[in-house]
Amino acid sequence: MRADWCCTRDGCTTMTEARRVEKVIREPPPEPAARTPPRQATPIVPIDSIAGNALVAVIAIMTFLASLTAGAVVLVGAAASEWQSAVAREVTIQIRPTPRRDADADVATAAAIAGATPGISDVRPYTRSESAALLEPWLGTGLLLDDLPVPRVIVVKLASDRMPDLNSLRRVLAERIPGASLDDHRGWIDRMRGMANSALALGVGVMALVLAATVLSVMFATHGAMATNRPIVEVLHFVGARRAFIAAEFQRHFLVLGLKGGAIGGGMALLAFAVAHLLGSYFRGTAGEDQMEALFGSFSIGLTGCAAVIAQVGIIALVTALTSRLTVQHTLKALE
């Protein structure tokens, strides 16, 4: 009867066979099992290695830069859209002076017509003094408008929920008031749109380059970190582990490293935007802050920016995991 560990199918319980062989070779019998070991917990792929920590640092830095770029693109896109919509929400009625007509009466008539048009939320005729103020940068102070054929201006704000029929309004004004014209800022809007699209395209291009550089850096860093794990791949191969098992072990480990680095980098970028937003609020009303707000809005990247940062973290973690998988497969191919 076989009773040793290597002689039974269900485990090693006695040392009978060992004692029999002991008699032949005359060596001391092996000592019995002293205690049952506790449950093992060490991962097959080591968690805290120098290469792994360096990889996390690389991923964190590159994700931070890529997230800053993505946030900046979102800010520029939002600011450009804001400029465009601010201009598009206004139209201007211009009344050129006509001989033998009362300019103030024409302004009042035009304001009444505009105010009665559906889709107009506010009508604000500029007074003579306000018109003079508009010309001050060019003609200086103390101007007497009565001496000059200066057009009068009415600023009309459009309702956000309903678009007025501007063609009809333009036609009515022309019929009722000679010299009246409606400027819907189409030329400005087109130029603004072109500028905004250019700024956005430039930002997206920069972001694509930064993202590509990030992906390549992470791939090289992962490949480097995997080189230190080659002995583990070889041992797993020697003990008969399936390719899928080995690949999954490394893919899972490197996905965690990628998510860890990405979360640090992305989190730092979101924190940077939050701090900038707070500083903007703190310095509100100053000239510098006004300039910055005019250019970049409120430094709030909003849900779109947060989603872009999170998407980048996910992409970078996936790239890390897939690179480790490909490296494992390459190593196994070399071993077979």
Place this chain on the structure above:
Amino acid sequence: MKQPGGAVSGSPLIGGASRPAREDRVVRFENVGLRYGLGPEVLRDLTFRIEPDSFQFLTGPSGAGKSTLLRLLFVSLRPTRGLITLFGQDISNVSRDALAALRRRVGIVLQDFRLLNHLTTYENVSLPLRVAGRSEETYRHEVAELLHWVGLGDRLWALPPVLSGGEKQRAAIARAVIARPKLLLADEPTGNVDPALARRLLRLFIELHKSGTSIVIATHDIALMDLVDARRLVLHEGRLHDYD
């Protein structure tokens, strides 16, 4: 010189126990040759068989190709010509997953041990069972018993960097045999231990052989081979000579 294919017989140490039923040949080499790149053939016309429940030494001078032949046997190297079958399957026709399954029936002890330094001795030895998907509860006692058997009962939780060469050797052997392979390949398994321990490790191989495992021990330790009356495969100048 004898014809290839003979099994071990006649040893007072290894011939007494009852044997399991024979299955198909464990390994079959037919006219196998191997060359690296465009260089000369390092192994030539190897034709031999390893039968189930057999015990053999693979010997020859240093650089004769013993380790290379072991790698061919483990299918981590492919021949440039000839036929190799492992457990009845032509290795040139099996998928990678099927090869991994075949390798799980083969234990290997390498010269440089290949222990994972971040895992304890216990975890290193249980690795083949772990990758096979067994839960720790099912093999805990088994692994501890084997480690006591090879004299590492008090080193279960030691990491390999603090083990001596002999202890690493025993841990590597324990890892190779823990899954009760059908074929055990050992490359100089007693190269780092004193003669007494070498005999004890040999006893371990003999015990495994008695349970139905075919053993191939690559060594040039004549004294060790003289302890067992077993088949000797001698590699010389790339050719294999079979002394049964």
